[in-house]
Amino acid sequence: xxxxxxVAAIFATLPLVLILGLLIQKGASSLSWDFFTxxxxxxxxxxxxxxxxMMGTLMLIGIASSIGLxxxxxxxxxxxxxxxxxIAFVVRFLSDVLNGLPSIVVxxxxxxFLVRPIGHFSALAGGIALAAMMIPLVTRATEEMIHLVxxxxxxxxxxxxxxxxxxxxxxxxxxxxxxxxxxxxxxxxRIAGETAPLLFTAFxxxxxxxxxxEPISALPIQIFTYAISPxxxxxxxxxxxxxxxxxLVLVISLIARFVTRSRFSGGHD
Amino acid sequence: xxxxxxxxxxxxxxxxxxxxxxRALDAYYGALRVVRxxxxxxxxxxxxxxxGPSGCGKSTLLRCLNRMHETVSTARVEGEVLLDGRDxxxxxxxxxxxxxxxxxxxxxxxxxxxxxxxxxxxxGLRAAGRNAPPRAEQDEIAExxxxxxxxxxxxxxxxxxxxxxxxxxxxxxxxxxxxLATKPxxxxxxxxxxxxxxxxxxxxxxLVYELRGEVTIVMxxxxxxxxxxxxxxxxxxxxxxxxxxxxTSRLFTAPADERTEAYITGRFG
Numbered sequence: 172x173x174x175x176x177x178v179a180a181i182f183a184t185l186p187l188v189l190i191l192g193l194l195i196q197k198g199a200s201s202l203s204w205d206f207f208t209x210x211x212x213x214x215x216x217x218x219x220x221x222x223x224x225m226m227g228t229l230m231l232i233g234i235a236s237s238i239g240l241x242x243x244x245x246x247x248x249x250x251x252x253x254x255x256x257x258i259a260f261v262v263r264f265l266s267d268v269l270n271g272l273p274s275i276v277v278x279x280x281x282x283x284f285l286v287r288p289i290g291h292f293s294a295l296a297g298g299i300a301l302a303a304m305m306i307p308l309v310t311r312a313t314e315e316m317i318h319l320v321x322x323x324x325x326x327x328x329x330x331x332x333x334x335x336x337x338x339x340x341x342x343x344x345x346x347x348x349x350x351x352x353x354x355x356x357x358x359x360x361r362i363a364g365e366t367a368p369l370l371f372t373a374f375x376x377x378x379x380x381x382x383x384x385e386p387i388s389a390l391p392i393q394i395f396t397y398a399i400s401p402x403x404x405x406x407x408x409x410x411x412x413x414x415x416x417x418x419l420v421l422v423i424s425l426i427a428r429f430v431t432r433s434r435f436s437g438g439h440d
Numbered sequence: 441x442x443x444x445x446x447x448x449x450x451x452x453x454x455x456x457x458x459x460x461x462x463r464a465l466d467a468y469y470g471a472l473r474v475v476r477x478x479x480x481x482x483x484x485x486x487x488x489x490x491x492g493p494s495g496c497g498k499s500t501l502l503r504c505l506n507r508m509h510e511t512v513s514t515a516r517v518e519g520e521v522l523l524d525g526r527d528x529x530x531x532x533x534x535x536x537x538x539x540x541x542x543x544x545x546x547x548x549x550x551x552x553x554x555x556x557x558x559x560x561x562x563x564g565l566r567a568a569g570r571n572a573p574p575r576a577e578q579d580e581i582a583e584x585x586x587x588x589x590x591x592x593x594x595x596x597x598x599x600x601x602x603x604x605x606x607x608x609x610x611x612x613x614x615x616x617x618x619x620l621a622t623k624p625x626x627x628x629x630x631x632x633x634x635x636x637x638x639x640x641x642x643x644x645x646x647l648v649y650e651l652r653g654e655v656t657i658v659m660x661x662x663x664x665x666x667x668x669x670x671x672x673x674x675x676x677x678x679x680x681x682x683x684x685x686x687x688t689s690r691l692f693t694a695p696a697d698e699r700t701e702a703y704i705t706g707r708f709g
Contacts, residue, residue, distance in 0.1 A: 255513070327550035327615070329511055331564035332540035332622065345554045 194417060198410030206411055211377060211393075214402055221412055223379045224393035227294070228363060228419075230381065231373060231389055234298025235362055239305030240355055244344075246306070247313025247351075252339060263311075270307035275367040277303050282371035294380070294387035297373025301362040308361060312354030316347040349430050356427035360420045366391035390416045458522075459484040459656040460505060460542075460626055465519035467500050467509055474500045476680040477519075482626070487648060487657040489671035489688065491664055493703070497680040498660045502628050505658065506542035507535040523625065540564070543619035544628040548635050549611030551603035551618075558599035560614055561585050564622040581621050589617035590647055609640020616647060620655075627651065629659040633666065645670050664704060668692050676700045 205220045212219030246262065253259045281300035286292055320343050328338040344351075369375075374386040375396060390412055397409035458481035467475035474497045482488050482505075490498045503509040504517050507528060520527045528538045543564075551560050559566075561582040566572045573581070582599070586592040591613045595606070603614055612632060619627060629648065633641040648657060648670045661667050667674050668688060675685040676697075684697045695701045 323550045330544040332536050333567045
């Protein structure tokens, strides 16, 4: 029995190891300084990079976070402070449904309600689509983290004459903050690699753009475009892009892990 | 073990005024009536102990005295609690104001884990937000409160450190300092030594003993020896009712009610 679980545990980590190995094998050779700083070159020319796609990914993460984090944390705080109410039940349930929604559906929804009325693809539409994916993640994680705050701390603050809102902000939320930061980072890592919601919203862009009002490239879109192209040169760039994306997610996860650890080591004497 | 001088309660009672007067108090959780028609005078500058078996409603009674009971959903209070003659449950009385005047310390130490030792002590002052005293004055009050709690010598060199690094007993005295810093009229202690070792317990008891005269103290305890050691008057509760309240020396030597006698001689509870 123990042997079987060990085998299962090895198989659980195997995909990541294989993916990492393959990406390093296929993509590492195309990684260069140029990859991070240069623009894509036209077909037939060698070299070129994904500077615009990286800028795009950062912008999309920025837009999504500035919408998704405040809404998600606020909703999570509400759910935690009003556990038993009917509204909390409904919000919690819908949050879970939204969390399980296929990302392509979010993309189509954003296209219908943002891209079509505005008339063109834009970074803003992409960011909002990603925010819609982020909100349920952050909401539920924030709620869980706030639950971990002992109710005795809330009582202590109330007994000192803290108003309810100040108790929530300066004691409860503040105590849960490392956990919420971790959850936010995990959510960012999750949306950083999303492709489907961007296909009909941010769309992709061969040129340098930092405008929220114009189509913008992103690493996953660029990888997709290059991977389905018939050119070997673009294929290897797609591998390199995938490697960079994986590295980004790994780094964010590591930071998240570090924040979590400092939270639990600080709590005991 | 009798570390303190015996209290001449009869003399004290003669001069003391009721600081807090409880009148026909009922407290409910939902339909369950856990405090039943309690009336008692808590005399100025005296220590009143509330004893009784587990579940007798003594902690709930205490929580009604600073309007903490109502922070639990479905909880309800009927009757009056007069602080210097004014009902704290009267219409228009702000629960937050009440809690600033009537401080509370809980069974388990509840230092705020995200705050330094110094910030913990002045947390109650800072609850006032913009009306909080300036930093220098806060420092003065912090030192005063820590001296009053017999903690100053132990922490004066590490005020900026996390409060979580203190021992359990120090944390509990820190919580007492935090409550004293707001200069409450009444100090409510809910089994303040239940989670402490004997030495820390003795320090907290000495502290309670020394604070008498300056502040009116109501202490819930399941430990009859503790009640006998530190209190001027003792109230015995059973099944939500206040059976008897008398000067401590008399309650333990010549109880008027046979249920009190049964309890203090260990025949139940």
